[in-house]
Amino acid sequence: MGKTPRVLILRAAGINRNSDAALAIELAGGRPEMVHINRLIAGERRLMDYAMLVVPGGFSYGDHLGAGKLLAIDLIHCLGDQITRFVADGRPVIGICNGFQALVKAGILPGIQLDGSSDTPQSVTLTDNASGRFECRWVRLAADPTSVCVFTRGIERPLEVPVAHGEGRFVARNDATLAALRAAGLVALRYIAANGGPPSYPENPNGSEDHIAGICNPGGNVLGLMPHPENAALPHQHPRWTREPLRNEGDGLALFRNAIRYAQGM
Ligand SMILES: NC(=O)CC[C@H](N)C(=O)O
Numbered sequence: 576m577g578k579t580p581r582v583l584i585l586r587a588a589g590i591n592r593n594s595d596a597a598l599a600i601e602l603a604g605g606r607p608e609m610v611h612i613n614r615l616i617a618g619e620r621r622l623m624d625y626a627m628l629v630v631p632g633g634f635s636y637g638d639h640l641g642a643g644k645l646l647a648i649d650l651i652h653c654l655g656d657q658i659t660r661f662v663a664d665g666r667p668v669i670g671i672c673n674g675f676q677a678l679v680k681a682g683i684l685p686g687i688q689l690d691g692s693s694d695t696p697q698s699v700t701l702t703d704n705a706s707g708r709f710e711c712r713w714v715r716l717a718a719d720p721t722s723v724c725v726f727t728r729g730i731e732r733p734l735e736v737p738v739a740h741g742e743g744r745f746v747a748r749n750d751a752t753l754a755a756l757r758a759a760g761l762v763a764l765r766y767i768a769a770n771g772g773p774p775s776y777p778e779n780p781n782g783s784e785d786h787i788a789g790i791c792n793p794g795g796n797v798l799g800l801m802p803h804p805e806n807a808a809l810p811h812q813h814p815r816w817t818r819e820p821l822r823n824e825g826d827g828l829a830l831f832r833n834a835i836r837y838a839q840g841m
Pocket residue numbers: 631632633634635638642671672673674739740741742743
């Protein structure tokens with residue numbers, strides 16, 4: 576794929592974190608290109624010409640029918656074949672917040688049937704925060720060391736990153752689905768308390784089951800997460816950057832760097 580992977584940053588009406596994602600990709604060593612979904616649908620750009628795909632956060636199509644739902648319909652019905660090929664080829668895909676919601680509602684994540692049923696490809700979802708309101712705050716995350724996720728590989732210390740969402744509560748269809756998700760190593764990131772233990776509100780800002788903040792597909796090359804690592808890419812984006820020893824970089828950058836490195840090795 577060459578030294579500087581081309582990374583497609585997806586744009587669509589209402590997506591608003593595309594520039595933040597582009598900056599994070601650039602800092603991580605990739606070459607970001609913002610491409611509107613209509614250009615892909617029209618065939619003016621081809622997904623397979625890129626090494627990585629970012630589905631950024633925002634309020635795509637105004638969150639109508641549920642956050643990410645309309646974008647998910649576009650992804651399945653207009654770009655389904657391209658995305659299926661891209662994912663099957665092992666190329667990295669990250670869906671951030673609204674992007675995560677879209678990937679889940681499109682059935683791209685977790686990407687397999689977890690409970691043996693075959694009626695619908697969607698076995699998990701993201702729904703209204705348990706608090707009943709939009710949550711905008713910094714959280715602490717831990718990467719699950721048993722996860723197959725390529726983005727979180729080798730990340731051993733907690734990550735401090737922001738969340739900003741109204742529909743971030745991760746729920747699985749049932750307990751068996753949740754157990755299967757864990758057993759397959761698809762839980763990539765969890766919210767944790769300041770002392771590293773299990774969180775309560777607001778450390779788990781939305782009431783997600785098993786404190787899940789991010790999941791991946793069985794190949795580990797597709798990650799979706801509610802927090803915004805692209806807004807924790809620079810050291811001074813941290814809210815206590817003047818009061819704590821200055822970090823070399825924002826905690827979120829590690830996820831992007833892992834993905835770029837992985838894309839370079841393909
Ligand atoms: N920052 C975001 O991407 C927000 C996602 C979505 N609009 C929500 O509120 O849940």
